[in-house]
Structure formats: structure tokens, C-alpha cells
Amino acid sequence: LTAGQLVLVQMDRADIRSELAQMVSRMDDFTGTATRVILLSNEDQAPSCSDADLATLRNRLFDNPVISDIARRADGAIVCTAMWGRLETPMALGPVTYQAPSGADVWTATRDAETRRTSPDMIGFSRTVVYLSETEIGSRVRDLAARHPAVIYSRGTGQIFRTVRIADAEVRRLLQSWVDVAGNDASPGTDRGTGGPGMAFAGDIDRPAAAGMTGGDGRGETTTVIADVERACSRWFDVCIAMPSAMVSILDQPPLVGAGIGLLGGMAGGGLGLFGALRQRRGRSVEAELRRALARGRLRLVYQPVVHVRTGRVIGAEALLRLTTPSGRDIPTEQVIAVGERVGLMGQIARYAVRTALAEFHPYLTGPSPLQLGINVTVADLIDPAFLTMLDAETARHGVSPDAVALEITERSTTDYARLAAAITTIRSHGYHIHIDDFGTGYSGLAHLTQLPVDVIKIDRLFTSAIGTDAVSASIVPQIFSMAATLGVDVVVEGIETEAQALHLAMYHPDACAQGWYYGAPVPVGEFRAG
Numbered sequence: 050l051t052a053g054q055l056v057l058v059q060m061d062r063a064d065i066r067s068e069l070a071q072m073v074s075r076m077d078d079f080t081g082t083a084t085r086v087i088l089l090s091n092e093d094q095a096p097s098c099s100d101a102d103l104a105t106l107r108n109r110l111f112d113n114p115v116i117s118d119i120a121r122r123a124d125g126a127i128v129c130t131a132m133w134g135r136l137e138t139p140m141a142l143g144p145v146t147y148q149a150p151s152g153a154d155v156w157t158a159t160r161d162a163e164t165r166r167t168s169p170d171m172i173g174f175s176r177t178v179v180y181l182s183e184t185e186i187g188s189r190v191r192d193l194a195a196r197h198p199a200v201i202y203s204r205g206t207g208q209i210f211r212t213v214r215i216a217d218a219e220v221r222r223l224l225q226s227w228v229d230v231a232g233n234d235a236s237p238g239t240d241r242g243t244g245g246p247g248m249a250f251a252g253d254i255d256r257p258a259a260a261g262m263t264g265g266d267g268r269g270e271t272t273t274v275i276a277d278v279e280r281a282c283s284r285w286f287d288v289c290i291a292m293p294s295a296m297v298s299i300l301d302q303p304p305l306v307g308a309g310i311g312l313l314g315g316m317a318g319g320g321l322g323l324f325g326a327l328r329q330r331r332g333r334s335v336e337a338e339l340r341r342a343l344a345r346g347r348l349r350l351v352y353q354p355v356v357h358v359r360t361g362r363v364i365g366a367e368a369l370l371r372l373t374t375p376s377g378r379d380i381p382t383e384q385v386i387a388v389g390e391r392v393g394l395m396g397q398i399a400r401y402a403v404r405t406a407l408a409e410f411h412p413y414l415t416g417p418s419p420l421q422l423g424i425n426v427t428v429a430d431l432i433d434p435a436f437l438t439m440l441d442a443e444t445a446r447h448g449v450s451p452d453a454v455a456l457e458i459t460e461r462s463t464t465d466y467a468r469l470a471a472a473i474t475t476i477r478s479h480g481y482h483i484h485i486d487d488f489g490t491g492y493s494g495l496a497h498l499t500q501l502p503v504d505v506i507k508i509d510r511l512f513t514s515a516i517g518t519d520a521v522s523a524s525i526v527p528q529i530f531s532m533a534a535t536l537g538v539d540v541v542v543e544g545i546e547t548e549a550q551a552l553h554l555a556m557y558h559p560d561a562c563a564q565g566w567y568y569g570a571p572v573p574v575g576e577f578r579a580g
């Protein structure tokens with residue numbers, strides 16, 4: 050086993066402890082705000098869901114950006130919310146994921162593996178349920194955890210609430226077992242748990258689950274193994290955060306390297322207890338494909354028409370990324386974007402998309418009746434001045450007016466709304482448009498939307514799939530339209546698939562624009578028809 054095959058990444062413990070302390074203090078902020086809002090709302094005098102009650106809840110919502118909605122519950126169902134008003138059909142609350150010692154019910158964020166959509170955390174006590182803003186929490190946690198993976202869990206029960214940059218199910222399971230062993234005896238405050246990783250390590254090292262340490266398939270993949278963990282717990286709430294403080298990356302291992310790693314783990318004992326193996330073969334192969342495709346210009350774009358509902362006229366298009374492997378396998382775009390986000394390639398993807406889209410779609414963006422092209426970018430791109438410089442250069446190069454380009458914000462988080470709002474203002478002053486994508490799933494907090502000077506909101510297909518049915522989510526669509534009218538922004542309805550949905554739109558929202566398979570699937574530029 051040569052030294053070159055093992056890289057030990059030992060992070061600075063002092064750094065990690067200070068980062069943990071900050072994270073715990075942020076968590077205390079969120080939970081403290083949610084608790085205050087719940088207690089205040091429980092004491093309100095007006096009857097639940099009366100006009101006066103909803104008005105009070107709305108004011109409270111505007112004042113608390115970490116909350117994305119405040120709801121009243123009765124008989125295990127949400128009956129009204131500050132954002133959506135009284136629901137015609139109460140929305141049943143699923144089983145709680147955790148009951149805090151205080152008696153509060155907690156539903157933790159769930160992420161749909163298929164759609165990658167995240168539902169927010171909710172905390173309920175008595176008649177009030179607050180929805181924590183996924184955007185706020187996610188971005189602050191991601192901020193602080195930018196350099197480290199982390200797992201957030203209950204000290205009382207060891208239940209994992211959330212993992213940050215720990216995607217592999219196996220590691221989650223192993224962290225869970227570490228939490229089970231070490232979590233219960235952690236003392237409050239930002240001190241290191243006394244259980245220590247060695248305890249879990251002892252049980253895990255020989256298990257087949259540690260297969261990452263047995264050498265893989267010898268094709269030279271990298272395996273990362275978490276070797277040691279630091280953690281800190283809130284003094285006030287039942288929440289702890291654990292971060293790996295040492296990781297071992299095994300590079301280009303020959304088939305028998307695992308034996309060596311096992312030996313190293315054995316020698317290091319509790320101090321460097323190897324207690325988890327990360328196998329990310331699938332993720333890594335998508336990453337490798339993505340990197341190769343970016344380097345060789347093999348990423349493709351397809352274009353989906355956006356139509357004006359009343360006239361049926363194509364008024365624009367959205368550029369959507371496609372990755373096909375040399376062997377002809379299409380990798381789902383959701384997966385490509387997830388990997389791009391995880392490995393920090395989104396900036397490159399956005400630049401690639403801008404250059405490619407303007408180069409191949411520019412004939413539709415110039416001339417007497419230019420279309421408008423939506424290009425997906427992240428918040429990080431919007432606030433990067435170099436991105437705007439590149440965009441200006443590319444539009445000028447292809448003779449495209451900035452007015453024909455809309456940047457669609459796909460990332461569901463931001464670190465700083467004031468900064469994002471300032472960046473949006475600058476970009477719009479150059480003539481570009483800003484669209485909020487997937488409205489209803491991310492930036493849905495009213496308080497946030499009013500801070501962002503955007504041109505269009507695109508209603509997520511999650512809601513439009515219910516159009517014309519009796520589902521609760523269908524009743525949300527008219528409310529989004531009235532909110533958009535109040536804010537003076539236009540609406541694009543996404544995911545229209547059927548004639549019935551299109552007719553419904555034509556009847557009730559004829560001046561909206563829409564997108565979906567009914568009007569046209571995403572196609573390569575050569576197959577795009579504007580007429």
C-alpha cells in the first residue's frame with residue numbers, strides 16, 4: 050500500500066467546533082422564532098380562520114422570514130393558512146416524524162427522490178402549525194456547512210432530522226448507528242460527545258456494509274471514508290449537529306487495498322476509527338460523464354415552447370439541459386443537476402447553457418417578432434458580476450437584445466435576499482428578465498417574493514397537475530394568480546399536459562402564458578417550431 054493511495058483529510062478541530070457552535074446558534078434562532086410565533090398565534094383572540102385571524106397571521110408571516118407559512122389545524126388537518134386562506138377541503142397532516150419533549154409535533158423535511166422537491170419542516174403545537182422556510186434554513190445550514198458534511202439529529206431520540214452533503218444512504222445508516230450509540234449521552238452545549246466514533250466503528254468495521262473498504266472493483270474509483278466526528282448540541286432545544294472531522298479518501302485502489310485500509314483502521318483504533326464507507330459509484334459515474342461532457346461540449350440543450358394561452362401563439366421557449374452518454378444512455382436531467390450542485394459545477398453549466406443557447410437559438414431571438422428564451426441559472430450566477438459580463442458579451446456577439454433573454458432561477462435557496470434583490474435589479478437594468486421557476490415549492494414565502502423584483506413567476510407543475518380537479522392544490526392556482534396581480538408580475542403556468550387543463554386555463558386565465566407537453570415537448574433546436 051503506497052502513500053499515494055491514501056489521502057487523509059484531517060480537518061482543523063478548532064474550525065469545526067467554531068462552525069458547529071455557529072450552526073447550533075442558528076438552529077436556536079430558527080427554533081426560537083418558530084416557538085415564539087406558535088405561542089403568540091395560540092394566544093390570538095380571534096376564532097381560528099376568521100378574517101381577523103388570517104389578517105393577524107399574515108402580518109406575522111411578513112415579519113418572520115424564517116417562517117414560510119402559518120396554519121391552523123383541527124382534527125389532524127390543516128384548515129387554513131396565512132398564505133392560502135381557508136381551505137375548501139382540510140389538508141390531512143401526515144404522521145409526525147418526531148414529538149418533542151415539550152409536546153410539540155415536528156414533521157421533518159422530506160425530499161422526493163424522483164422529483165427532488167423538498168417539503169418544508171413543520172412544527173405544530175395546539176391549534177397552530179408553522180412551516181419553516183426551506184429556503185432560509187437550507188441556505189443558512191448550507192452556508193455554514195459549505196466545507197463540511199453534517200447530520201442534524203435529536204439528542205433525545207437519536208432521530209436524524211436532516212443531512213447536509215451526506216447523500217449516500219449507507220453513510221446515513223452508519224451515522225444513524227453512531228448517533229444511536231453516542232447521541233444519547235451527549236451533554237448540552239457545544240462540547241464533544243463522550244460516546245465517540247470508536248464505539249460505532251467497533252461494530253461496523255467488519256460488516257459487509259463497509260464494502261467500500263474492500264477495494265471496490267479495481268477500476269480506480271475514489272472511496273471516501275468518514276473517520277472521526279465532532280458534534281455540538283443546543284442548550285435550549287432537542288437538537289444536535291455532528292460533522293465528520295477526519296475523512297480518508299482512497300485513490301485508485303488496487304483490488305486488495307481494502308485489506309490495508311482495514312488494517313490502518315485497526316491500528317488507529319478509537320482515535321481514527323473508520324466507521325463508515327461511502328460508495329457513490331452511481332453518483333460518481335454521473336459526475337464523470339458530466340465533467341467529460343462539459344469538457345468536450347457534449348451537453349445538449351432542448352427547447353420547450355411557452356405559449357400565450359388565449360391566442361395559442363408561441364411567445365418564447367425554455368432551454369433545458371440534456372446529457373446522453375457515448376453509449377447512448379440518457380441521464381435524467383434532475384440527476385445531472387443534483388450531481389452538478391453537489392460537486393460545484395452549476396456555474397460552468399450555466400455558462401455553457403448561455404453560450405450554447407444563444408449560439409443555436411439566436412435566429413428565434415432576433416428579427417421583427419423575437420421570442421423570449423428562458424435559461425436556467427442559479428442564485429450564485431446571478432450575484433456573480435462576471436456572469437453578467439459574460440452574458441452581455443454573448444448577447445452582443447449574437448446580436449440578441451437582452452430583452453429576449455430571461456434568467457430562470459432554479460436554485461431553491463439563497464443566502465441573502467437583499468443581495469439577490471440588488472443583483473436582480475442590476476441584471477434587469479441591463480434589459481434581461483428574471484423569472485422565478487417552480488413557484489410554490491421554494492421561494493413561496495410571501496415575505497421573500499415581495500423582496501425580489503422579478504418579472505414572472507412560473508407556477509410549478511405540482512399545482513397545475515390538479516387544475517380542473519377538486520384537489521386542494523387546484524384551489525391554490527387562482528390564489529397565486531391574485532397574488533401575482535397584486536405584485537404586478539406575470540404568470541407562466543407549467544406542466545400543462547391535457548386539453549382539459551388547457552381549456553380550464555383558457556376559460557379562467559386567458560392572459561396567462563403556459564408551458565407543457567400539451568403545447569409542445571422540449572425538442573432540439575432543429576425541430577423547434579415557433580408557428
Ligand SMILES: Nc1nc2c(ncn2[C@@H]2O[C@H](COP(=O)(O)O[C@H]3[C@@H](O)[C@H](n4cnc5c(=O)[nH]c(N)nc54)O[C@@H]3COP(=O)(O)O)[C@@H](O)[C@H]2O)c(=O)[nH]1
Pocket residue numbers: 353367368369370381382383386395398399402425426427459486487507510543544545546564565566567571
Ligand atoms: N440549473 C439548470 N437547471 C436545469 C437546466 N435544464 C434543466 N434544468 C432543471 O432540471 C429539472 C428537470 O428538467 P427536465 O428534466 O428538463 O424537465 C423539464 C421538462 O422537460 C418538464 N416538463 C415540461 N413539460 C412537462 C409536462 O407537461 N409534464 C411534466 N411532467 N413535465 C414537463 O419539466 C421540466 C421543466 O421544469 P422547469 O425548469 O421547472 O420549468 C428542472 O427543474 C429544470 O429546471 C439547466 O440548464 N440549468
